Amino acid sequence: MSSSVIKVLVLSVLLPGCVSHLRAQAMAPMQKPADLSTTLTLTVNGRSIQLSLAELAALPQTSVKVHNEHTKREETYTGVAMIDLLPRAGLALNPETEQLRYHSYVRAQGTDRYFVLYSVSEMDPAHHNAQAIVATHVDGHDLGQDGRLKLVSTADTKPARWVRNLTSLTLTTVN
Numbered sequence: 001m002s003s004s005v006i007k008v009l010v011l012s013v014l015l016p017g018c019v020s021h022l023r024a025q026a027m028a029p030m031q032k033p034a035d036l037s038t039t040l041t042l043t044v045n046g047r048s049i050q051l052s053l054a055e056l057a058a059l060p061q062t063s064v065k066v067h068n069e070h071t072k073r074e075e076t077y078t079g080v081a082m083i084d085l086l087p088r089a090g091l092a093l094n095p096e097t098e099q100l101r102y103h104s105y106v107r108a109q110g111t112d113r114y115f116v117l118y119s120v121s122e123m124d125p126a127h128h129n130a131q132a133i134v135a136t137h138v139d140g141h142d143l144g145q146d147g148r149l150k151l152v153s154t155a156d157t158k159p160a161r162w163v164r165n166l167t168s169l170t171l172t173t174v175n
């Protein structure tokens, strides 16, 4: 047998294996668990504070009942309302800041850098028929695989703006 025929034979045996191996890797990437969020960095127009889990637990707690469209289950999340966190970073909720709040949005990011946006108005039950909370518990227990902190909101029809392992909330005012 010529060497080129042998090469073709060897390749025809090896290649399909390599290709199917690569395809399997592409279809089922190794799921490394996300880093746990253990503090929340809250930034309002450049001014940052850090809140530990203990500090969050000491703040007034809010519970929301939501339908999880993925699990098709009703879930009750408990934690701190996002709107209640803003005064802690220097943004008082008073008539003087009302216009500024209408012009502001919050970028909520997880440890895996997944992020979503909320306008401040839609996290304020005084303006919008919904709540957005930084949850630490679901149905009376910790959040399990979702981490220590999870952003959950009540008005969305899909959980895409719920952020697991929430690590930062960054408010920006648009001029």
Ligand SMILES: Nc1nc2c(c(=O)[nH]1)N[C@H]1C(S)=C(S)[C@@H](COP(=O)(O)O)O[C@H]1N2
Pocket: 070, 071, 110, 111, 112, 114, 158, 159, 160, 161, 162, 163, 164, 165, 166
């Ligand atoms: N940190 C983080 N949160 C995330 C995501 C993500 O990739 N990272 N995906 C979002 C999307 S697109 C959806 S649909 C839901 C999925 O949540 P589940 O896998 O718990 O159903 O989580 C959201 N929160």
Ligand SMILES: [Mo]
Pocket: 159, 160
């Ligand atoms: Mo999603």
